[in-house]
Amino acid sequence: MPLNIIVSTSSIIEGVNTCTKNIILWSNRISNSMLSFFTYRNIMGRTGRMFKYFVGEAFLLERPPEEEAVVLDLELQEEASLLLDEDEFANELSSDELSRIINFKNKMADLLGVKYSELKNIQELDASESSNLQRIAYAVLSNPSKFTNVNLLNAEYKYWESQLNNIFYSIKPTSLGAKYSDIIKVLLVIRNNWIKEIPEIITELEDFDLNIDDFFKIERL
Structure with missing residues (x-):
């Protein structure tokens, strides 16, 4: 059920993805400390997200932090x-x-x-x-014979599933974060992402018991 209004602490900056059109920031502090410029910009970046609102607006009710250079240690x-x-x-x-x-x-x-x-x-x-x-x-x-037909991935999609199954279950790639079978289902559906809207793709995936969260998780993979 969608929420019209969310009241949140500054924890909203911790990678929370929301379908947010507008943000109202009523304080320029976290506890007793002033917001850093980086945190301020991060909160502003929560607007207009997740394919629903491509443009959002942010309203700050106090003076914003002074702009400063940001250096990230990666x-x-x-x-x-x-x-x-x-x-x-x-x-x-x-x-x-x-x-x-x-x-x-x-x-x-x-x-x-x-x-x-x-x-x-x-x-x-x-x-x-x-x-x-x-x-x-x-x-x-x-076992080179198992991969002789891998070029079928360049052919019609009806040949893809068997080849994708062969690849995943022969190689067993690690750190994917999702079941091979679910990844294959998403690949078969998003082949149409040039001609179909995301809601249509999500509806197709529901036939495979995959929801919108599964889609975005696997799409990022």
Whole structure:
């Protein structure tokens, strides 16, 4: 049931996704401290979200914080570091990190018989987890006949389900955060996202017992 009005503390900034058209911020403080410029902008960013209100308005009833430069300290995930260029980042990485990167790339090169630098030309590789890349290599090399029809993913969608099932259950990719079967169902439905509105897609997914939250979760994957 949709809510017309939500009264919230400043916890609204902690990644809460709401279909919000307007925000009224009646105080420029969190407890006894003034809002930082970053937090203020974060709260303002809660307006106009989630495909319902593309534009929203924010009303602040007190003086906004002074604008200031924002510097974010982003931590490099261990898994992602294996995909870095060890020469480019040699000065920023420890000897242990450099060793892990080189060992991973040598292992991939041994498996595939191709230099990792050549594989990097495939853009999708940079966005993949190293453990999943190795799973793909092992699965294909150990049973290549199972993947001879993978090109059917470029054919009509009626051929997709069997191929997607084969890929997921042969490779068993990790860290997806959803069941393989549900991901496949969403893939089969969102093939029409060029010609159908999101409400139509959600309605189709309901036939598979998937709701709007499932859709957005899997769509982000």
